[in-house]
Amino acid sequence: MAAPLAYGARTAYSLIATDLDGTLLRGDDTFSDRSLDALARVAAAGARHLVVTGRPAPRVRPLLDRLHSRGLAVCGQGAQLYDAGANRLLWSVTLDRELAETALGKIEAEVGQVYAAVDQDGVDGLTLIEPGYEMPHPTLPALRVASRDDLWCEPISKVLLRHPALSDDELAATARSVVGSLATVTMSGPGTVELQPCGITKATGLALAAEHLGVGPAETVAFGDMPNDIPMFVWAGHGVAMANAHPELKALADEVTTSNEDDGVAVVLERLYP
Secondary structure, eight states: OOOOTTTTOOOOOOOEEOOOIIIIITTTSOOOOHHHHHHHHHHHHHHEEEEOSSOOOHHHHHHHHHOOOOOOOEEGGGGGEEEETTTEEEEEEEEEHHHHHHHHHHHHHHHHHOOOEEEEEEEOOOHHHHHHOOOOTTTTTOOSSSSSGGSSSSSSSEEEOSSSSSSSHHHHHHHHHHHGGGGGEEETTTTTEEEESSOHHHHHHHHHHHHEEEHOGGGGEEEEOGGGHHHOOOOOSSEEEOTTTTTHHHOSSSEEEGGGGTHHHHHHHHOOOO
């Protein structure tokens, strides 16, 4: 682990990439005044803030409004590059629905029944949940459908999985062992194991957004809390894990800040942009 950046030091970082849930957002889906003030410092210094989240674009749009962000956002674990100002996707990758069904079958052959949901592609895509699936974030809107077959009615960006007994780590490990090249398996939060298009990660989306902004990895500092943030940390020049982060991410981070409830992002940004 690299040493934390010195207090009061001038920073060359021109791009601040933050996850939302468990990172910039508090548990009640709000941003603290301290975090908003810190992001204002970033903007005043001429740097950019980029949201990089597992949430699909339609679930991110209200949060971007609260951040007064009209620029780019990386959504859907990197599968979507969203232009908030134009309310359109500049780039998106869908998960082949036949491959998704095959992957689900392989997983269930190993662990028994899982419960699934999908995020549809597009700026107005819905989150559909099959019978038995419980949303890990009850504040997020979702439409319950009659059967799993109904999940595949429109193009999707990812599949979300839950198991009635296995932990997220156990389910993710088993999924990775059997899915192979059918999909990329990520764990993005409590109760959230996901299948997304093969090769797509937060890092691929972040790299694409950074290219649009004319910024490279060395100029980027990234904040996160879950294993799905690992590719982003590998790509960025400096990775900051929250105190509440998963052990896998903490082990890779360049530094660990305070928790999302204790304004961990703001703590670091105040140091970088005094």
